[in-house]
Amino acid sequence: MRIATFRHGTQTAAGVVDEDVVRPFAGGLTVRDVVERGSAESVELLNGVPRKEVELLLPLQPASFRDFVAFEEHVEGVRRSVDGRGGVPDAWYDAPTFYFTNPHTLTGPSVDVAFPASSVARDFELEVAAIVGPDHEIFGYTIFNDWSARDLQSREMQVNLGPAKGKDFAGSLGPWIVTADELAPFKDEDGFLALECTASVNGVEVGRDLLSHMGWTFETMLAYAARDSRVVAGDVLGSGTVGHGGCLAELWGRSGKQEPPPLRDGDVVTLTVQGIGSLTNRVVSAPLAAPIRPVRRRSLES
Numbered sequence: 001m002r003i004a005t006f007r008h009g010t011q012t013a014a015g016v017v018d019e020d021v022v023r024p025f026a027g028g029l030t031v032r033d034v035v036e037r038g039s040a041e042s043v044e045l046l047n048g049v050p051r052k053e054v055e056l057l058l059p060l061q062p063a064s065f066r067d068f069v070a071f072e073e074h075v076e077g078v079r080r081s082v083d084g085r086g087g088v089p090d091a092w093y094d095a096p097t098f099y100f101t102n103p104h105t106l107t108g109p110s111v112d113v114a115f116p117a118s119s120v121a122r123d124f125e126l127e128v129a130a131i132v133g134p135d136h137e138i139f140g141y142t143i144f145n146d147w148s149a150r151d152l153q154s155r156e157m158q159v160n161l162g163p164a165k166g167k168d169f170a171g172s173l174g175p176w177i178v179t180a181d182e183l184a185p186f187k188d189e190d191g192f193l194a195l196e197c198t199a200s201v202n203g204v205e206v207g208r209d210l211l212s213h214m215g216w217t218f219e220t221m222l223a224y225a226a227r228d229s230r231v232v233a234g235d236v237l238g239s240g241t242v243g244h245g246g247c248l249a250e251l252w253g254r255s256g257k258q259e260p261p262p263l264r265d266g267d268v269v270t271l272t273v274q275g276i277g278s279l280t281n282r283v284v285s286a287p288l289a290a291p292i293r294p295v296r297r298r299s300l301e302s
Contacts, residue, residue: 001041001178001181002017002177002178002179002182003015003016003034003040003140003179004016004022004059004175004177005030005056005057005060006022006054006055007054008022008049008053013028014030014031015045016040019051020050020051020052021051022050022054023045023046023048024045025040025043025044025046026045029043031059031060031177032234035131035177035234036133036234037134038134038135038137056109056110056176058107058173058174059108059175060131060142060173060234061103062131062235063103063235064235064236065103065106065236065237065238066098066099066235066236066237067099067100067127067144068098069097069098069240070096070214070240071215071241072215072243073213073243073244073250074241074242074243074250076253077243077250078253079253081250081252082153083154083157083158093215096215096216096221098221098237098238099162099163101167102168102169103236105170105171106170106171106173107170107172107173107281108174109172111281112282112283112284113145113172113283113284114284114285115147115149115170115263115286116149116289117285117287117289119149119151119152120262121149121150121258122264122283123147123149123150123249123262123263124146124148124199124247124269125241126145126198126199126207126209126242126247127146127241127246128142128144128195128197128239128273128276129141129143129144129173129236129238130218130236131234131236132222132231132234132235132236132237133233136226138218139177139180140179140182141178141180141193142173142175142176143174143271143272143279144172144173144236144238145269145279146238146241147167147169148166148247149166149169150249153166153167169286172279173279174277174279176277178275178276182275186274186275191219192212192214192217193212194210194211195211195274195276196209196210196211196274197211197273197274199245199247199269199271200270200272201260201267202267202268206245207245207251208244209243211242213242213243218237222237225237248260248262248263263283265283266282266283267282268280268282
């Protein structure tokens with residue numbers, strides 16, 4: 001089942017996408033309401049509207065978003081590109097590491113994504129996101145583009161706190177949520193989803209990988225996220241970026257040059273995942289931000 005949030009005319013609603021028709025949930029239920037129930041099977045559906053008449057929106061507004069880094073090849077390539085060091089840190093093999101990204105700047109499909117005007121090393125990241133259901137199970141999956149300003153990220157990560165302004169300006173989810181039962185046939189014997197993932201810029205493919213190349217399953221990542229903490233229905237977990245060109249920085253790190261070039265205003269990025277669909281957004285620039293007030297320096301001498 002494909003569940004979406006959409007706009008039809010002046011009305012915003014949630015419902016089920018069924019071929020060329022979108023059927024709204026009765027009672028004004030949101031996607032979050034359905035996720036918290038754990039199933040859409042028993043939800044009453046209203047008369048459908050033609051899909052061509054609706055605008056798909058951000059499928060779900062999560063309360064929190066943990067983005068993992070579950071692909072070894074991505075870690076090796078991007079590390080070389082961002083901080084100049086090759087290899088994979090030993091700590092990566094200990095547990096599925098994540099950072100919290102900004103849920104308030106998430107966009108849906110077909111929305112222009114505004115990069116910081118000062119950034120010139122603009123990048124996408126091809127990921128799959130899992131939506132947490134009640135009782136700590138996976139409700140469904142969607143596509144996630146973790147947009148990245150690599151020049152900002154490279155500078156700020158020298159403070160060893162992880163990405164901040166290099167990441168939190170935007171992320172894209174969509175086009176809808178595919179319930180977990182729909183993708184169960186793609187699971188291999190170890191519980192990994194063998195879904196083909198591709199990324200293209202202006203219609204030219206730049207990356208392709210299998211989601212099953214992850215180091216941990218989504219179930220393992222969910223269990224780790226909940227350890228000594230709290231995860232609730234509607235929270236989102238990102239897989240981390242796939243390898244083999246799941247982002248430009250991985251390719252830059254391997255070749256030693258920015259080829260393919262960084263994203264520019266007007267570039268159109270399309271991420272496609274087997275069994276889910278495609279997520280397309282266009283890159284633009286945000287207005288130039290005001291200068292940062294200079295730091296007040298203090299002597300570290302005793």
